[in-house]
Amino acid sequence: KQLAIDQQRAIDEFVDRRLAEPASAYPEHVERSRERLRRVLDILNSVGDPIYPDLRGVRAILLERELLDSFRYIAGPPISEDDLFTIATRGPKRVKKSQVRTDDTVATRIYQLVMMLRDLERFPWLPTLGERRGNRMALLKPGRSPTREEVETALFATSILQAAQSLATERRGFGRVVERRLRDAMSKAGLVEAPAPNRGKIDDAGSIPKSGQFYGECTFFGRKVDLLIGLPRSHVVLVEAKDSSSALNSVKRLSNDTGAKAKRYREAFGRNAVLVALLSGVYHASTLQAAQQDGLKLIWAHRLDEFVSWLRDQCGIESRPK
16 A cells, blocks of 8 residues: 555656656757757868768767767667667777777778768768778768758758657656765765775675765676665665656566666675665556565655665664754
């Protein structure tokens, strides 16, 4: 019965949060996307020969996060950063900025791949590239100067496409907001945030936080955790912040992901490790019950104060006057 009450309150807060979004939120995303893409198109005009491009312009796009995101949306359909780097390099490792700065082949290949995949409807004036034998690019059709109408149409269509995705990404980040609220509440209650040792890799009892201390994001016996909180007698509480926008999505985010971590932590650290799922959003009752059966403790974002009070009591920290 209590689970059902909290489940419904979390759904209500999710709905209220979405309805409270300002009417300007989406238009602002559209305008930001539009301006970034305009900068990308201006730089592309100076790149010159697509087979032997001016890499100063290419690197100006690839090394700036916001411009790279807009550049990816020139492809049709837009290509993810992971796919772009994997296909361009034919390797499993993520491309680093240092590679883009120093390796002409990598920078050229990434640029040419987007040109090869570019959306013919939205960007008809850009050069058309194709691959020939030996993975070498061929110029199938040279670029030309666009008309004002073509540019405006491309800006309009692409900014809407990108803004929808960027707003969705922003919404998915609410779990981080809840995590920050917990960190702030713990600090106000007297718990102390400490730097995690060993570059954040915690794999032995001597590295866990002392009672009344907590670490930010770190790796606990090979798996990442958002917060690691120390309790007396070498007990630790591991917190995973989870925000879900649908009951179907909650199965993956809670049971498949966090539940698997709970099993790993118990195997590595025994009963002294307690994994807590810090929940906000939409969850199905059966998913919540299955998570509890897997050994997860459920803490709701709207009941943070109770959780922090429990932590303070466990650590023997006296309540601070309001």
